[in-house]
Amino acid sequence: MDRIFLAPSSDEVFDFVSREHRQRMIIVAGMCTVEYRGRAFSFLPLGERLVMVKQDGCVIVHRSRGREPVNWMPPGTRLDYAVDDQLFLVHCEKRSSREKMVMEFVEVNLLASLLLNDSGQQSLVGLESDMVDQIVEQPHVLEDGLRIVRREKQTISGSIDLFAIDRDGVPVVVEVKRNPPGAQAVSQLEAYILDFREKNRRAVVRGILCAPRVPRMVRTLLTDKGFEWREFTPIFEFEDGGQRRLDEFI
Amino acid sequence: MDRIFLAPSSDEVFDFVSREHRQRMIIVAGMCTVEYRGRAFSFLPLGERLVMVKQDGCVIVHRSRGREPVNWMPPGTRLDYAVDDQLFLVHCEKRSSREKMVMEFVEVNLLASLLLNDSGQQSLVGLESDMVDQIVEQPHVLEDGLRIVRREKQTISGSIDLFAIDRDGVPVVVEVKRNPPGAQAVSQLEAYILDFREKNRRAVVRGILCAPRVPRMVRTLLTDKGFEWREFTPIFEFEDGGQRRLDEFI
DNA sequence: GCCTAGGTCCCGTCA
């Protein structure tokens, strides 16, 4: 199934990747330089890295530390391999986004190809959309008598998470954040409210920022601007029927 | 240097990783499930994936496509390995952020450890900070007679990229974006300006949004709110003395 | 530790 080489020559690497790169994921570990030109410009001097080349054209270069690759190319990248003066060269280019990456391998320590048979779908709960779902189903978690009118309402200044009417018939703009919001969330809410008042002849409208936790500074900012906030920790339903709060540790 | 196994048994995997995981990066490719509980909850059914375990505690799970890992754990994660009923198990936990990931391997196809000797520093230009540098050095790219007073000025609503005075002595708030800005950038600018006017008794103040490209909708929004925009494509200096525009393709 | 803001962000969604 999987094929590997330890310390292959540049020619062996070239033959191997030329044969395999359309059918399998390729892994190359070795001493190389990496240059990138496109959305920015970067150069990485000689060092040992691990490179993954996926069949969708992704190229991912990892160093010994960190979750993030030091260099990469997005899906849809076209690759060219070559050997020049003992060096194994990889030219990566994506014309649509006008970017290029070049790797020069002085030495390859490990070379492998993998056929990853993987069709399952990941289930994932705990996102902002799940939180909004819950508010839509149970608007009383925000306040009694609230009626949700619209979700993802488009405005000139962006989209509003929830648009509602309170028990007194006053319109309410609700901005939902899964993570502790910053000042930007307040600016966003303020822009929506200003636009709404502009369009509706200074109508009375409330603004609510809803998040599991609202930092003190943001509360102050909201209050100063005449807005409100709610702290609300959602409970998520699983496929197996179980429920979990997002802030509990298991 | 590098050590590999093809199709090892669960016990061989266990022995190998137990011995190597403190000194080298470990790569495991095989058929597994992945469960995550922490900032959200996810489950990935059986399938073949490639897993990297780095010495800083990063764990990164890749599928056959996409730049992004399907699952991961951040630096600082503690790992426990076990074999149970023929399955090779990896328990990952990071207590400080209260999150957990569990992988169960039904089969391991490739197992390797790598010693990546890599100390070089990546050079990288073309960031927003480089763009701001250039405006600070040559304010006339925005307009003649502009004097930069402050960079990264903190305000209650966030920080302003540049604070300046124009040729007529009027204060100017400049928001710089490296990528095409959206409505959010306008909201941000508006919030700064409103705060400034609030604090300075309705003083006259100009707001400029500066980016390599400003989308039409954003221009309209800016004009409506009485703000200005500049299109400015920076030219970056390299260590070798060369210069490049960010929008040229090489 | 929290908070802030940028990123070659990536990625899905929708016009």
Added chain:
DNA sequence: TGACGGGGCCTAGGC
């Protein structure tokens, strides 16, 4: 195709 906004975002810098 581009525009828009969320993400288990990650990461670096301040405090």
